[in-house]
Amino acid sequence: MSELFDHLDELRGSSRKVAVATLVNTRGTTPRKEGAKMVVGEGGAILGSVTIGGCVDAQVLQESEDVLATMRPRLLELNLGDEEAWEIGLTCGGTIEVFVEPLALDRADDAAARLYARARRHAAAGHTAAIVTRLDGEVGRKLLVLDDGAVEGTLGDAFLDERFAREAREAMATGASRTLFLEGTRAFVEVVAPPARLLVIGASHVAMPLVTLAKVLGYWTVVLDGRPRFATRERFPDVDELRVGIPSELVAEYPLIASTALVLVAHDYKYDLPVLRRALGTDVGYIGMLGSSRRGAAILTFLREDGVSDAQLKRIRVPIGLDLGARSAPEIALAILAEIQAARGGGTGQPLSAGPRTA
Secondary structure, X not given: OHXXXXXXXXXXXXXXXXXXXXXXXXXXXXXXXXXXXXXXXXXXXXXXXXXXXXXXXXXXXXXXXXXXXXXXXXXXXXXXXXXXXXXXXXXXXXXXXXXXXXXXXXXXXXXXXXXXXXXXXXXXXOOOEEEEEEOOXXXXXXXXXXXXXXXXEOOOOHHHHHHHHHHXXXXXXXXXXXXXXXXXXXEEEEEEOOOOEEEEEOOOOOHHHHHHHHHHOOOEEEEEEOOOOOOOOOOOOOOOEEXXXXXXXXHHHOOOOOOEEEEEOOXXXXXXXXXXXXXXXXXXXXXXXXXOHHHHHHHHHHHHHOOOOHHHHOOEEOOOOOOOOOOOHHHHHHXXXXXHHHHHHOXXXXXXXXXXXXX
């Protein structure tokens, strides 16, 4: 969902209205999951994709132009032949559904745009939201459900609002967006989670390309260091936050939750140990430290002697990153991000070509 917000920001200056196409249902296994989006600006700009390009996106683009002309949402059911299905990763012909809705970016009374904006603010503060969009009947009506209990909008019926709000809260707990059929009504429940955050301890030469690559993947990036000569905007033009101070104190100001990745690249005991002590008492999703196996073992020994359990110590990945044969700083940064992505997505880190093949 953060990708959608980035696209809207990019188009806001050139388009008063946009069409947002969302993949809401598919049969089979595809490279894009439910919630994948393409945004079409009234000036012709195209950002994102509901599949992986090609004929399907071309059809969605044509329908999006009609939605912009009428400012009325529509649900598309695209029947795919075998060749089209293979193109998006299905093993045989099938059907996908794409919901296309117009947003008026320059109008304060656009209900959908308002709900998206509120969900964005809520997620940016470290919380979770769910947007429920009706797919039949009064198509396009929305219900916003926040994890603090607040609800805004309506699907057109109080009973439906209550039922779908309950399902939305369950979806927020699992983080899975999906289309549901309840009480004779279909709706797409889309989870808006806090943006993935990358906290980098140490403004080192590895941190520089690490931040740049992470931005491409949509992370909110933060670099913390106690050395003002290293932590400069000249060295880190792409970073979202660059702060100078005691890292173990600064890191406590950020939500160390499942969507946060903590990377220590300062290669300095006085930074590493206190930060690790603090992080291991939290639910931070990923902890990795740059260094050799020997140095890593020494760090773990220090922490074990301080009373940290072996179960907690197993959360620290050192040496950091996947084995890509990396040598240069950009290569090391890529190896680190590859491991973070594998950990977040539940991947093995193995080549996909080595996996099981289906006929």
